[in-house]
Amino acid sequence: MNKFYEIYLDLEKAILNQTYHAGTLLPSENDLAKVYHVSRETIRKALVLLLENGYIQKKQGKGSIVLNVNRFDFPVSGLTSFKELHDSQNLKSETIVTKNCIEKISKKLANHLKISQETEIIYVERQRKFNQEVVILDKDYLLTSIIPELPAEAAQNSIYDYIEHTLGLTISFAQKEITVDPATKKDHELMDLNGDTHVVVVRSDVYLEDTTLFQHTESRHRLDRFRFVEFARRRSPM
Amino acid sequence: MNKFYEIYLDLEKAILNQTYHAGTLLPSENDLAKVYHVSRETIRKALVLLLENGYIQKKQGKGSIVLNVNRFDFPVSGLTSFKELHDSQNLKSETIVTKNCIEKISKKLANHLKISQETEIIYVERQRKFNQEVVILDKDYLLTSIIPELPAEAAQNSIYDYIEHTLGLTISFAQKEITVDPATKKDHELMDLNGDTHVVVVRSDVYLEDTTLFQHTESRHRLDRFRFVEFARRRSPM
DNA sequence: GAGTGGTCTAGACCACTTG
DNA sequence: AAGTGGTCTAGACCACTCT
Known part of the structure; x- marks a missing residue:
């Protein structure tokens, strides 16, 4: 060390x-x-x-x-996944895998990622429950060229854990984006939105150590259950 | 250098x-x-x-x-203010100062900041317009012990510029929080919400170089005009 | 084995703060 | 003037990659 x-x-x-x-x-x-x-x-x-x-x-x-460190304010920043986050908070949660299948990438996503429309991906869709309510809907798109298959158990638990420990790959960095989008039909079907018209959407493109893209993630949160905290230093203009 | x-x-x-x-x-x-x-x-x-x-x-x-750097994705992270952000994007914008007065701090804010309820602050409220629509409402709370007064011109342009260049203080770091809150009456009055029921709220506690707190900020954004982008590295678990 | 980045050292000089 | 952090050096050894 x-x-x-x-x-x-x-x-x-x-x-x-x-x-x-x-x-x-x-x-x-x-x-x-x-x-x-x-x-x-x-x-x-x-x-x-x-x-x-x-x-x-x-x-x-x-x-x-x-400094006066307020450790109740955990930063969501810095590439931490749902599972790791909520384990560290000791929150009771439940994950339901609603989809885990191999398919061809959508045109839209292929364009966004600037990769071939023939690319094959694993599509994983998961509901995240707290207090009996689905408040997060996670959609993961994994390139089969790097992750050939995803065991049901890995989808149920932590995808990152499977990738890092079982496959021995090193996750390195991501480009993240947070927006608020209108709720889709699927959001209403799969989440307990209580009449909300919008959801917070966190999209990430995730890369390995050798700079190859291997995953796109879309995490859809109910408005009242979303919180993002960050410690930011002023860029010294110099 | x-x-x-x-x-x-x-x-x-x-x-x-x-x-x-x-x-x-x-x-x-x-x-x-x-x-x-x-x-x-x-x-x-x-x-x-x-x-x-x-x-x-x-x-x-x-x-x-x-790496393939996508410079269209400007990071909102790292303590950049409204003015600096949109100037860099060459967006046409307009600022309307709706309030700039000295008052006693509210109980709620005093509790949050863990300072005396007798603290005196400058309250600045500003509408931010794009394409003739108010899409952001900024509320600034400045401690008069550090910033005794705020000229109208500084409120109109950049508060940070006034603090850094005119007062010669060095802004150092901030604790930021992003949530989505129900829109208040005031939001509906002062912003063009188009019937939205919620707004994105970015709250910051801002500190000087010597670690003294000098400002609290609440920036309220219309849902469709909010976007947060971040480049994140995976914490090496080591 | 040669080249790469990762870590560490012992010392130097500078800019800044405080007594 | 003494002590602090900020920068920079020249060299060393290690772990890793590639051929």
Whole structure:
């Protein structure tokens, strides 16, 4: 394991522990370098991680200020799937797979992804239930050239888990888009919309480590059950 | 100016230029170090920026692959304001300031921000028009302890510009939240909702460099005019 | 085996903050 | 003036990819 990542985890724990209180300063980079017996650049790499994750704020000439971290506000950002998200929240949920079949890609999607209309895909459709209500409808399109088949069990549990652990592929990055679209007939059939006329739609194009596209996802959320939280740093105009 | 940032801009330009084509490899870090007459670590800092901004994908033992950058998809992420966003898109827009006054903070907001109910704030309310229609309603709450007053001109143009350039303060980070809320009476009065029952609400708590909170923002968008795009990297579970 | 990126070091100089 | 973070260096060793 990396030194800088271990140091990051250690400092993160200390901040969550309140060993370092919000509003106070972390020990200086030189001090931390001595404590952990590493060079200052290694400490700095750990601090960059704390910075990016909203744990600290750095100020030249002063130090690293510990921020008030509100860990109830989990970021949906950064490519996390439904399953991982709600497992971490200990919410009671249920998944119903309504479709898991191989078919030819639709014209529209082929155009969007800029790939051949002859492309073969696995189409997976899943209802997500909370408190007996279907509040999310997930549609996944997987390229069979990369994922030849999807066992029922994988669809029921986590597709990402299957891809990463069973197939040994590395998911790397995604382009995401959030919009609010009019609810379709299918939305009304498969979701408990309570008369809502719209749904929040999160679309993602997901890529592997070698930059090949392997999945498109459409996650349709009932309005009152959608929430997106983000920690954002101002782009320094420089 | 930093060396690594200049190199980043140079490489960014070259990628947008298609001097480096999507799918091909950048020169190796050692080669780039020779070309720019800097150390390899400096090159690596520039490449981290390219990586974070979705321009390249790195692979150990192989190189840095240039990605297919879709620059039509501007990210709303990363703390950019209405004015900056739409100026960059060359959209015709109009801003109408409907309120700009000093008042005591509301109980609800004081609780949310965990500050005193006696806090004095500037409340600014603005309609944002596109094609003669009000599609966004912005509400800004500025702490008078940090921003004592807001000239009408600043409210009309950019509050951030006034804060950063006139007052010389440095905006640093924000906690953002996106939800879809039922439209209020005020929404119906001040926006052209065309019968919509809901609006997208983007709430932000904004902080200065020294970690003091100075602003809360509520930006209410008509459903069909809202779009959020993000380039997301998978958290390496490690 | 040669070349790539990933990590780490020990030291240097600078810009900024604070006493 | 002393201490802080910001940048940069030259070199080292490792893990990985490709041929």
